[in-house]
Amino acid sequence: MPKVSMTVNGKAVSAEAEGRTLLSSYLREGLGLTGTHVGCDTSQCGACVVHVDGKAVKSCTMFAAEAEGAEVTTIEGMAAPDGTLNAIQQAFQDHHGLQCGFCTPGMVMSAAALLEENPTPTEAEVRHYLEGNICRCTGYHNIVKAILAASGQDVSGIAAE
Amino acid sequence: MYSFDIERPTTIADAVAALGSDEAQALGGGQTLIPTLKQRLAAPAKLVSLSGIAEMQGVCVADDGALCIGGATPHAVVAREAAAAYPALAALAGQIGDPAVRNRGTIGGSLANNDPAACYPAAVLASGATIVTNARSIAADDYFDGMFGTALEEGEIIVEVRFPVPEAASYQKFLQPASRFALTGAFVAKFADGVRVAITGAGEEGVFRWSEAETALSHEFRPDALMDLSVSADGMIEDLHGSKAYRAHLVKVMTARAVAAAAG
Ligand SMILES: Cc1cc2nc3c(=O)[nH]c(=O)nc-3n(C[C@H](O)[C@H](O)[C@H](O)COP(=O)(O)OP(=O)(O)OC[C@H]3O[C@@H](n4cnc5c(N)ncnc54)[C@H](O)[C@@H]3O)c2cc1C
Ligand code: FES
Ligand code: FES
Secondary structure (H helix, E strand, O other): OOEEEEEEOOEEEEEEOOOOOEHHHHHHHHOOOOOOOOOOOOOOOOOOEEEEOOEEEEHHHOEHHHHOOOEEEOHHHOOOOOOOOOHHHHHHHHOOOOOOOOOHHHHHHHHHHHHHHOOOOOHHHHHHHHHHOOOOOOOOHHHHHHHHHHOOOOOOOOOOO | OOOOEEEOOOOHHHHHHHHOOOOEEEEOOOOOHHHHHHOOOOOOOEEEEOOOOHHHOOEEEOOOOOEEEEOOOEHHHHHHHOOOOOHHHHHHHOOOOOHHHHHHOEHHHHHHHOOOOOOHHHHHHHHOOEEEEOOOEEEHHHHEOOOOOEOOOOOOOEEEEEEOOOOEEEEEEEEOOOOOOEEEEEEEEEEOOEEEEEEEOOEOOOOEEOHHHHHHHHHOOOHHHHOOOOOOOOOEOOEOOEOHHHHHHHHHHHHHHHHHHHHO
């Protein structure tokens, strides 16, 4: 089997991949990075979102071979090496932005891509950006609140629900 | 998925040569093709990725004022880079699917697929754009050939799409929120010599021009000009999201909204 090489969370990695190996399988099964979740496997839910060269993509709908040579960031690359959560992750904890947590890796990766593009989004912009990320638990309210808080905006006026 | 190899050529010539072999298929952003492969509805022996071909990427304005988009350009790049030259087209690209889909899905893949509810076909047909392939140029009016059908030959790839830029234009999409495609969408483009109207998501034969509206709007470019027109439910798509009559109704409503937005 051919090997595919890329940089994942700052580390050069290489693992065997068939043509049909999805980036999600390469990360989870090839590298053991199971933080990237596969919810639907049909490009609907966004649980599998990672960044490839800085862009949010659904890793269940991209072949590993297409990421040859790319810089990939997964949820495992978000916290500091000592485990300190980054601002988005901490805001999800502070504002109860998760319940079962299945959608959370994708939500955090999408939120990070949004704040990179638009550092102080409005509530409507956050909701619009998350159109491809489905959560079956929270009703989205606290996810949106957490992302607004992570962007440094005052969310004290937004009711907790 | 059945097993296959992936090749990543860096030039159009190498891609065309690779596609010449048996059971080879082009891979754009994979946003349609990968789900299709997962369902084993396609069984290529080899995928030829177009994502590494620099000459098929990006947006530029040609000497004649036409907006040229490389066939492998993702929707997110069009949304950003076409915004100044052709705002209605950039806005359309920015409404396709969701951000992750827009970072991978490409204009060439969308047009080669010709989904009856896709957005780009409406822009191409209403703008009177030209599809440039590795072999020839195809006028929009000759390109679309029924639901999922196009004039492309086996192994032929879309390398560029050239859009004449209208004086005013707008795309209005009535969102089907589960699929994120258009339940019905109307693209209206006003040129010096007349108005073109293309409808997606409604017709059983895929994207089509609404010629009565074009005549009325070329005479008077106002939503009211559509008042006396009626759209027949014959030939409209019917599914659990909407009946034929509902889609026929939406054709007029979305066209009127597009005219209002373009004129405003
Ligand atoms: C969740 C979701 C939501 C979406 N919402 C919308 C929407 O709102 N509106 C919309 O219009 N679309 C939507 N799409 C479809 C999306 O725009 C796809 O990206 C597009 O239809 C296919 O483009 P692709 O580059 O991914 O092509 P691929 O999936 O790679 O390929 C599709 C087909 O085109 C062929 N092909 C690819 N590139 C070329 C080329 N340059 N020349 C010739 N043949 C080529 C392939 O061989 C294949 O047959 C959505 C998709 C998803 C997953
Ligand atoms: S697992 Fe990739 S979008 Fe759902
Ligand atoms: S927290 Fe359970 S799916 Fe989002």
